[in-house]
Amino acid sequence: xxxxxxxxxxxxxxxxxxxxxxxxxxxxxxxxxxxxxxxxxxxxxxxxxxxxxxxxxxxxxxxxxxxxxxxxxxxxxxxxxxxxxxxxxxxxxxxxxxxxxxxxxxxxxxxxxxxxxxxx
Numbered sequence: 001x002x003x004x005x006x007x008x009x010x011x012x013x014x015x016x017x018x019x020x021x022x023x024x025x026x027x028x029x030x031x032x033x034x035x036x037x038x039x040x041x042x043x044x045x046x047x048x049x050x051x052x053x054x055x056x057x058x059x060x061x062x063x064x065x066x067x068x069x070x071x072x073x074x075x076x077x078x079x080x081x082x083x084x085x086x087x088x089x090x091x092x093x094x095x096x097x098x099x100x101x102x103x104x105x106x107x108x109x110x111x112x113x114x115x116x117x118x119x120x
Contacts, residue, residue, distance in 0.1 A: 049075070 053060060057075055064070040 045070075 061073045
């Protein structure tokens, strides 16, 4: 075998490895996009901790749980879905009034309160 034939064989081998690697990466990306994230995204609300919310967290949590507004409340140091910042609102759900939908806003900051409401 001469040098030219070896280079062709080497190039062919590298091409096959790159094709296999591309297929593997593509499947991983597809899996990441389709996998169960562990929570129902349409039933999750995140609210930034502002003002005295940090001091009054336990009282706020108790009120939300006792009044049936949320089935679970937790506090975290960052967003569970992203490290970026954003503000958004305009939520609506079955039986909600337009005024209720305006109240839910997510502002990502140092501390978060995440509310989870399960539909029955």
